[in-house]
Structures are given as structure tokens and as C-alpha cells.
Amino acid sequence: MGVFLCVRKILCYNYSHMGEATRDLIWVVGIFIAVGLLWLFTGGPARPTAKEKPFLDLPSPASSQSNYYNSYYQNSSSSYSGWSSGSSGSATQTKKVRLSSGSAFYSIYPNQEYVEITADYNNSAPINISGWSLSNKPAPENRFKRVVIPLGNKLLVGSVNQVPRDPIILRPGERAIIVTGKMPASVPYPVSSFLVNKCSGYLEDLPNYQFTPSLWSSCPVPGKEVDINSLDENCYSYVRSLSSCHTPEITTDQNSNELVDGRTGLSTTCRLFVKAQFSYSRCLERHQNDSDFYDKEWRVYLNQTDDLWYQNRDAIKLYDSQGLLVDQIEYQ
Numbered sequence: 001m002g003v004f005l006c007v008r009k010i011l012c013y014n015y016s017h018m019g020e021a022t023r024d025l026i027w028v029v030g031i032f033i034a035v036g037l038l039w040l041f042t043g044g045p046a047r048p049t050a051k052e053k054p055f056l057d058l059p060s061p062a063s064s065q066s067n068y069y070n071s072y073y074q075n076s077s078s079s080y081s082g083w084s085s086g087s088s089g090s091a092t093q094t095k096k097v098r099l100s101s102g103s104a105f106y107s108i109y110p111n112q113e114y115v116e117i118t119a120d121y122n123n124s125a126p127i128n129i130s131g132w133s134l135s136n137k138p139a140p141e142n143r144f145k146r147v148v149i150p151l152g153n154k155l156l157v158g159s160v161n162q163v164p165r166d167p168i169i170l171r172p173g174e175r176a177i178i179v180t181g182k183m184p185a186s187v188p189y190p191v192s193s194f195l196v197n198k199c200s201g202y203l204e205d206l207p208n209y210q211f212t213p214s215l216w217s218s219c220p221v222p223g224k225e226v227d228i229n230s231l232d233e234n235c236y237s238y239v240r241s242l243s244s245c246h247t248p249e250i251t252t253d254q255n256s257n258e259l260v261d262g263r264t265g266l267s268t269t270c271r272l273f274v275k276a277q278f279s280y281s282r283c284l285e286r287h288q289n290d291s292d293f294y295d296k297e298w299r300v301y302l303n304q305t306d307d308l309w310y311q312n313r314d315a316i317k318l319y320d321s322q323g324l325l326v327d328q329i330e331y332q
Contacts (some may be wrong), residue, residue, distance in 0.1 A: 132149045145195060179299065249262075
């Protein structure tokens with residue numbers, strides 16, 4: 001404190017005997033001296049530097065906290081590596097399949113009621129869902145039911161004697177549309193669970209075949225399927241006008257004349273030609289060995305006579321073959 005008084009006395013004594021510029025300079029020098037003295041009194045060279053962290057660090061999470069978070073994420077996962085779509089479901093770390101409601105909220109007809117199972121694009125391996133099961137909510141007002149996802153036919157050949165023998169396998173990004181009922185129509189092709197292919201649109205186009213949702217039509221263009229240059233002019237024009245995935249309908253009028261899609265004037269040779277060349281079975285013969293023949297979608301039929309899902313206050317649950325919950329959707 002004596003040093004501060006001494007400096008103050010010197011400055012005050014000389015202040016009145018100096019010019020204005022000199023006095024300003026003295027004040028600046030005095031300020032630097034005061035700051036320097038303050039630095040010495042607060043430790044000087046021994047004062048901690050920034051590198052020595054003079055301030056307290058923020059507390060790091062304790063190991064117990066880390067264990068808590070790890071435990072939370074492990075316990076919140078379902079018993080199978082799926083992810084939940086429902087409001088009451090729990091998140092998981094590894095995504096494998098997802099259950100979607102499809103038409104379950106609003107459809108009351110078994111052949112139009114469906115849910116979807118989709119395999120995650122990041123999966124490292126295909127997933128076999130045959131033997132998995134679906135159930136609704138076990139509540140007094142609901143009739144509880146649990147149904148098993150069956151085997152299918154990778155290639156649906158349309159034979160009455162075709163027995164389902166292929167597991168329904170979803171590769172990354174593929175999906176299965178699980179229909180509660182069955183396909184009502186069975187002529188000319190009985191339909192069981194099958195993997196959609198580039199010829200499946202021929203089935204969609206047939207009378208009385210109602211797929212829900214509709215099959216995406218990607219059949220080859222009829223005019224490019226076979227050489228039509230040798231056909232007569234009427235037949236050539238007709239084939240050129242045919243849409244993809246269409247099986248020409250052969251009918252007979254009251255005069256016993258054969259009509260093709262209601263069209264007259266086509267020769268017998270033409271009628272035989274189009275009848276033999278454009279159909280689901282003929283498309284299979286040409287293309288079932290194509291590298292891009294199969295699509296990424298299964299159509300699966302549970303063959304139930306009643307609808308499974310209620311329009312409100314229900315839960316759709318998906319279990320694996322071990323009975324472990326994979327995913328669920330709950331709605332009010």
C-alpha cells in the first residue's frame with residue numbers, strides 16, 4: 001500500500017507543474033505501473049497459466065450414468081432385432097424388419113385386408129418369415145386370433161396341383177404383403193402365396209382377379225415378344241395395339257363367330273396366334289430364366305374367412321418363429 005501512496009504523491013506533485021500533453025503521458029504511465037504492481041501482488045510469474053486450467057472443468061458423466069444409458073437402450077429393445085411402428089413400441093438399435101398397417105384400419109373384407117412386412121435395406125442377410133405369426137389384440141371385445149405365415153411358391157405356375165414348398169424369404173429392401181383372405185378367383189390360374197415377377201401383371205388383368213393392392217404391371221411389350229412381320233395387316237395392327245400384360249379374350253357372338261376382345265375381322269390364323277402367344281403361362285416360358293424376372297415383393301395369403309383387424313382399438317403384433325415379439329402397431 002505504501003508503494004501506491006508514493007506513486008500517487010509523485011504524480012500529484014508534478015501534475016500541476018507540467019503541460020497538458022505531459023500530464024496525459026504521466027497518467028498513462030501511471031496506469032501501466034499500477035497494473036504491473038497489481039500483477040506482482042497477485043502472484044506474478046507464479047500465477048497459473050491458461051494451460052494449467054485455473055477454472056474447474058465441467059463434470060464428466062459418471063460411469064453409473066453411462067451404465068444407465070447402456071442399460072436403457074438394451075432393455076428398450078424388443079426381443080427380436082426389429083423396430084416398432086406403433087405408438088407403444090420401443091426403439092431398437094438394429095433394424096431388420098418393419099410392420100406396416102396396410103389396409104388393416106379400414107378394410108372389412110378378408111381378401112382386401114392386408115398388412116406389410118418390409119426388410120431393412122441395411123440387413124446383411126435375407127430373413128425367412130415363414131413360420132412367423134401375426135396376432136390381434138387380446139381383449140374381451142375382440143376375438144383373439146393368431147395366424148402363422150405359410151410357405152409359398154417362388155414361381156407361381158398356376159397349376160391346381162402346385163403345393164406351397166418355398167419359404168418366404170425377404171432380402172434387404174424387399175417386402176411381403178400379407179393378405180388375410182385368399183384370391184377369390186381360381187380359373188384359369190389358382191393363386192397361392194407367390195413372389196411377384198415380370199409376368200404377374202397378366203394375372204392382374206384377368207377378369208375376377210382382384211389383387212389388393214394392385215399388382216404393378218411390368219410385362220414385356222407384346223409387339224416385341226415375337227416376330228409379327230409375317231402377320232396379315234389386320235392381325236399386325238391388332239397385336240401392335242395390345243397393351244402389356246393383356247391376355248386377349250376370345251368370345252363367340254350369336255352367329256358363332258369368334259371375336260378377339262370384341263373385335264371382328266381377324267382371321268382364324270390370327271386368332272390362334274394371339275391365343276397361343278399372349279398369356280401368363282406363355283410369358284413364363286419365355287422369361288422365367290431372365291436375370292430380372294423376379295420383383296422384390298411377395299404376395300402372401302393367410303386364407304382366413306373373417307377379417308383379422310378391427311378398425312379401432314386394436315393391436316397388430318408380429319412374432320418370429322420362436323414366439324418372440326418382432327414389431328407391433330397399436331391404434332385407437
